Amino acid sequence: GAVVSQHPSRVICKSGTSVKIECRSLDFQATTMFWYRQFPKQSLMLMATSNEGSKATYEQGVEKDKFLINHASLTLSTLTVTSAHPEDSSFYICSVTGTPNTEAFFGQGTRLTVV
Amino acid sequence: GENVEQHPSTLSVQEGDSAVIKCTYSDSASNYFPWYKQELGKRPQLIIDIRSNVGEKKDQRIAVTLNKTAKHFSLHITETQPEDSAVYFCAAVDAGNMLTFGGGTRLMVKP
Numbered sequence: 113g114a115v116v117s118q119h120p121s122r123v124i125c126k127s128g129t130s131v132k133i134e135c136r137s138l139d140f141q142a143t144t145m146f147w148y149r150q151f152p153k154q155s156l157m158l159m160a161t162s163n164e165g166s167k168a169t170y171e172q173g174v175e176k177d178k179f180l181i182n183h184a185s186l187t188l189s190t191l192t193v194t195s196a197h198p199e200d201s202s203f204y205i206c207s208v209t210g211t212p213n214t215e216a217f218f219g220q221g222t223r224l225t226v227v
Numbered sequence: 228g229e230n231v232e233q234h235p236s237t238l239s240v241q242e243g244d245s246a247v248i249k250c251t252y253s254d255s256a257s258n259y260f261p262w263y264k265q266e267l268g269k270r271p272q273l274i275i276d277i278r279s280n281v282g283e284k285k286d287q288r289i290a291v292t293l294n295k296t297a298k299h300f301s302l303h304i305t306e307t308q309p310e311d312s313a314v315y316f317c318a319a320v321d322a323g324n325m326l327t328f329g330g331g332t333r334l335m336v337k338p
Contacts, residue, residue, distance in 0.1 A: 144324075146326065153333075154330075154331070155316060155328045155329065155330045155331045156271070156316070156328045157328075158325070158326070158327070161325075203268075205270060205271075207326070209324060209326070214259070215261060215273050215276065216261070216273075216326055218270040218271055219270060220269075220270055221268070221269070221270050223268065
């Protein structure tokens, strides 16, 4: 299966600063990547679909100006949390899917803590 | 869009007993249903999946059933072991290849 690498695994930042999270598909060219957010003891909620070479598609309720997604190549998508606030503290995780209706491969996840 | 409901939210069983987790989905066009196991702070790991042209699939102690007419699918774990303790998520993939997760079930297997 596809190998997906996500960095950093943990980050602590001050309120008001920005944090960039990288998601790399190491052995698979991904035209589409997905970004999820998971609060403690809750499910994974899709935030946005990252499309290579075009704008990301955001789910309802997710602020596109706050969560900037860039998918400049077939192997890299980045999520930047801008002007982070404590309520943005969460587990962010990306995924890649190969052919339709096949297994999704997840990155290791990033634990973001905003203090 | 797709909506996936999962029950129960928590499940406690004795080691050796069976565990059953049930999910329903809303989009009749969904045709792929994976199940993930997630340990604390880790990424979800696929444990079994089923496609809409199949009613049941088994892999050792794990089995999944699908009823497309009723739009529900279930995970069955037999002979549970303490290492089965984790959070389990069902999911449905729709025609647009979008993955929607259920709310999760925290399974606790007591030794």
